[in-house]
Structure formats: C-alpha cells, structure tokens
Amino acid sequence: MNIAIFGGTGRVGRLIIERALQEGHTVTALVRTPDKLRDLAGSSLQIVEGNVLDSDAIFQTLQGSDAVISSLSTDGGTTLSESIPLILETMIKLEIKRIVAIGTAGVLNSRTEPGLLRYQSSESRRTLTRAAEEHHNVWRLLEGSVLDWTLVCPTYLPDGPSEGSYRVETDYLPEDGKRITTGDTAAFAYSQLSSDQYLRSRVGIAY
Structure with a gap:
C-alpha cells in the first residue's frame, strides 16, 4: 500500500510511519523539517519538504497514494482547519477515498449533556477550547465530504509504547x-487503513 501522511514528525505520526515501514508499505510524508525523519529514510519512505498549506506540496505528497493519514496537530492558530480542505480537495481530484485523521476526545459526544460535544460540556476540564474548536472544524469538513473517513479521538495522550487492551467506542x-x-493511538489509527468498521465515524479510544 502507498500511504501519504501529514504530521509525520509528531508524536503519533512518527509511530505510524514506523509501523507502516515495518510492514512493508511505501510512505510519503510532507514535513517542514526533513531532518526529523532522516533516520527512517530509505527507498520505502519518500519525504516531501514543504508546508501543509501549499497545494502543490500536498499534490506531490498525495500523488500515487492509496490512503491518507493526517496526524496534524493544532498550532495555536488555524493551520489545521485551513489545511484539511486542501487535502480533501486534492484527494477527490486524485480519486483517493480513504483518510484516517487523529482528532481529540473533546469532539466526541457528551454523555452528561446530550446535544453537546465533550469540549462544550462540563466533562471537559480545559478552560481553553481553541484546539478542540479546530478539531471540531475538521470533523465538520470530513462529515461534509464524500470520502471514507475515520476520526480517531484519543483522550489524555502521554508518550508510551502500545499497552494493548484499549477500548474503543463510536461517537x-x-x-x-x-x-x-x-503507541496505542498510532496502532489503532494505522489498523483502520485495512478496516471499514468505523467508516465515516468518530471513534473514542482509551484504556
């Protein structure tokens, strides 16, 4: 499989790249700082240096890909929600259907306050909602698209290897x-490339 990845130098994205390469897939990663992936460089990893807001760089990254992973994070601004439309538009142009994106548990439904998302409800302990609002915009864009998307929504996300035995739940x-x-977030997100269980769904993931 040829996999395109955005956010490949991040904490989850890099682990996804490592898994994909270990299993013999070809990966193309759009990154601003190629040196961060030099130790993984080889014939199966193609690095495109550029900005995720650059349509030409996105096209170069996606060309020839079978599926897409976005593990882009928020940057305090609107880069995330500005880049996703460019990625989705290019996917449609190139007839690529599958995208798995990493979101946040804040955009899952609230259990205690029906009709609200977790970041909008008392379930959220965060006083600042900018990051969740960015991920909410991404969900809206995915939901309004014709693509086969899955939005993986982890809760508190410490660095660490796969522990296994995690739980998942739609919405x-x-x-x-x-x-x-x-580690387990990367493992689950990567596994969705070969699964249609959670197509066009948000998926909460936690121990």
Whole structure:
C-alpha cells in the first residue's frame, strides 16, 4: 500500500510511519523539517519538504497514494482547519477515498449533556477550547465530504509504547477512559487503513 501522511514528525505520526515501514508499505510524508525523519529514510519512505498549506506540496505528497493519514496537530492558530480542505480537495481530484485523521476526545459526544460535544460540556476540564474548536472544524469538513473517513479521538495522550487492551467506542469516549498512549493511538489509527468498521465515524479510544 502507498500511504501519504501529514504530521509525520509528531508524536503519533512518527509511530505510524514506523509501523507502516515495518510492514512493508511505501510512505510519503510532507514535513517542514526533513531532518526529523532522516533516520527512517530509505527507498520505502519518500519525504516531501514543504508546508501543509501549499497545494502543490500536498499534490506531490498525495500523488500515487492509496490512503491518507493526517496526524496534524493544532498550532495555536488555524493551520489545521485551513489545511484539511486542501487535502480533501486534492484527494477527490486524485480519486483517493480513504483518510484516517487523529482528532481529540473533546469532539466526541457528551454523555452528561446530550446535544453537546465533550469540549462544550462540563466533562471537559480545559478552560481553553481553541484546539478542540479546530478539531471540531475538521470533523465538520470530513462529515461534509464524500470520502471514507475515520476520526480517531484519543483522550489524555502521554508518550508510551502500545499497552494493548484499549477500548474503543463510536461517537463517545469509553466510560471512565482516562488516558491512551501514543503507541496505542498510532496502532489503532494505522489498523483502520485495512478496516471499514468505523467508516465515516468518530471513534473514542482509551484504556
């Protein structure tokens, strides 16, 4: 499989690249700082140096790909929600259907306040909602697209290897879920490339 990835130098994105390469796939990553992936460089990893707001760089990254992973994070601004429309438009142009994106548990449904998302409700302990609002915009864009998308929504995300035995739930964070490591988030997101179980769905993930 030829996999395009955005956000490949991030905590989850890099782990996804490592998994994909270990399993023999070809990966193309759009990054601003190629040196961060030089230790993984080889014939199966193609690095495109550029900005995720550059349509030409996105086209170069996506050309020839079978599926897409976005593990882009928020940057305090609107880069995330500005880049996703460019990625989706290019996917449609190139007839690529599958995208798996990493979001946040804040955009899952609230259990305690029906009709609200977690970041809008008392379930959220965060006083600042900018990051969740960016991910909310991404969800809206995915939902309004014709693509086969899955939005993986981890809760508190410490660095760490896969521990296994995590729980997943469509549209909600698993009951009493408190954390999920970057390793298991990467493992679950990567596994969705070969699964249609959660097509066009948000998926909460936690231990």
